[in-house]
Amino acid sequence: MARNFNAGFLFSFLGCRGLENATGIITDLGFECVVVDLTKNYFELFELPVSCQVDQQQLSSQYRALQRAVHPDRFAGDGERQQRLSVQYASHVNEAFDTLKQPLKRAVYLLKIAGRDVDMERNTIMDPQFLMEQMALREALSDIRSHANPEQELEQLVDRVDRDLDTYLKQFEGFWEAGEELDLDQAETVVRKMQFMVKLAAELEQLESELLDG
């Protein structure tokens, strides 16, 4: 009956950072976690097969059905405890949905089910060729602003990142389906590469909105 908490794959690319000592006032207002009976894995919760490929349409419709059943709005007139329980359930369903929907999170989760906790905070790669590529991509990213046609340059870079991510996803699928220990090692490496690309994609998106906002 343990709370199925999925902190493991909420990663920080830059790794652990300390928090400085400082003074302040401790306020304890009894924020506690209610024990949630959601011990099934996310695929089971959504009644989907454990797989790299997820039928997005079915995922969405199952998601809506689940939220209809557990969302706090269903319990607006009820006591505080019931509402808190419902917030826990609805949060869990949201987290599960988000994990199954996003390719990188799904891949990390699949590895977790296979007994491998990928510690994304200690992402130390690895392949020199990949690192060279990353450096080149990062250079291209930082040069975009000074480029004559930044929008076009940006678009090309976005396409490149999307293509790479697709490729990695296919690679991951192959390794994961093979399923032997050595394959899973490979799958883990691919996931780490995907993480770099996802981070880059987020930075590109940020740059895009800055460019558009002038």
Added chain:
Amino acid sequence: MALLQISEPGQAPEPHQYKRALGIDLGTTNSLVATVRSGVAETLPDIDGQHTLPSVVHYGEQGVEVGVPAKNSSLIDPENTIVSVKRMMGRGLEDVDSLGGVLPYRFVTAPQGQNEGMPFIKTRRGDVSPVEVSAEILCALVGRAKDTLGGELDGAVITVPAYFDDAQRQATKDAAKLAGLNVYRLLNEPTAAAVAYGLDQGGQGVIAVYDLGGGTFDISILRLEKGVFEVMATGGDTALGGDDFDRIVARWMLREAGVDESSINSLQLREAMVEACRVKETLTVEPEVEVGFGEWSGTLSREQFDELVDPLIDRTIRAFKRSLRDAGLKANEIDEVVMVGGSTRVPRVRERVEGFSGKQPLTSIDPDKVVAVGAALQANVLAGNKSAEDMLLLDVIPLSLGLETMGGLMEKVIHRNTTIPVSRAQEFTTYKDGQTAMAIHVFQGERELIRDNRSLARFELRGIPPMPAGGAKIRVTFQVDADGLLGVAAEELSTGVKSSIQVKPSYGLSDADISRMLKDSFEYAGDDKDLRALREQQVEADRVVEALAVALEKDGESLLSEGEYTALLADLESLKHCRQAGDAKSIASEIERIGRSSEEFAARRMNQGIRQALSGQKVDDLEEF
């Protein structure tokens, strides 16, 4: 097996009794209250037949006035007349100072011992906080609703701009608490507008809600499918609205009249703003208008006006683009555009929105009333008057939430546009050898550096066992509820040392503030504090009794053993008895006890709900294909 239940006369909780539920649009310029009567959602007028209540509060010699009489005082007594208070909600002194420097009020820091970041406004009836001013407006609306509906209210849905941050939402909820209102839910204004249109017309597809009100601009991209509204992205500007249109026209007028803006007093400024507002409204129907200020007079054509306001509209279109991008959509994928807010009556606004989206905007529901109407429909569902199976609103968090890490950097824990409620955890570690405490400083915003984001709260985790730097594992959990309000908990994993906080924004009210204000406030002046506490607990007890009775009736036999059933039935009777005989404290502890004893039952019901939801889903799918 189930025993027949007989309640005491007079106070029987009728499970399916009709409840008076309100939808409240607490606007920057105007506020409205609506309810569903005989299946129709409608806004409620005052005794003079006026539906909109100007969101203006006047602290006069004779007493506090709200609405039209207060608005009339704004020219005569501007320093004691609070307009656009919504812009000050959940804001700090510096924020308020930066609101254009045109507010005629004298701000003071909170009195000693109260929340120090919060600005209070000096009036002749004492220093008042924005929360108290908003509560006056809510009280006026509630009074109107009680008169019209003839009885006690069960609760309300209050709308807020989708872009409101945690501090602003909390301030709104505090105002409702102060006004004695039970809030079912804070609902985003654009979502409310979509509810109004969606339910009326059975819409399906992608909807953009363009909401340009008096003081705030919101854009939301929603997806509607099978009765589920999903907010895909929201954006906007908490300091852009019709007031800015007025200001830009007023500036033009002063420039044309050769008057130096800095040399005029607050009375003249207000005059200029009133004239500018008239000019704007006239130009929605006329091609040009005569303008006068003091000795000066001239004309303004619609073309000139369009040119003046275009930069403001540009800002809205940029936010529109950004939200579409967040939703992963292109402009041509929008199926409908809903127009909300009085400023969308400006023809240039409609023109530009149509130009960008390629869709003729929907305007069939009065843009001033559409939000209140939607809120009333949702309130009706949440009150249990209408089956909740029919509708579900899924909202997202508008701004990212995170923590300060070394070097003043923002570490995001929950990213913006994440569907709520949500619970996320992140692990951190110590920075120095032997570090035994950690400051958890919570921020909201998108920027890299915390100093560019909004500080929400800070607290400390103490008692970490001394370890080498990087040795301790501290898990910080963020929990955001369906109203978008945040709770944060921190725990050291090796020892289980815990600390937690329900975030009270730096500019919000502490519970002590609220009880002081309740004591001070007009409505409860003659009221005994203990009596009020007792009433609150009795209401909560009624809620628990009703919910448990309904649950037992529905699922008791199928989900509980005979022993469990009997025990809960006994608990129910015991709470009913305590509610009648006990004091506030004993009722509260009885509620707490029954909460614990019925927890397992509640969890079983939730799990049953999940199973039923999915099996029902399969039947739907079969029917469809």
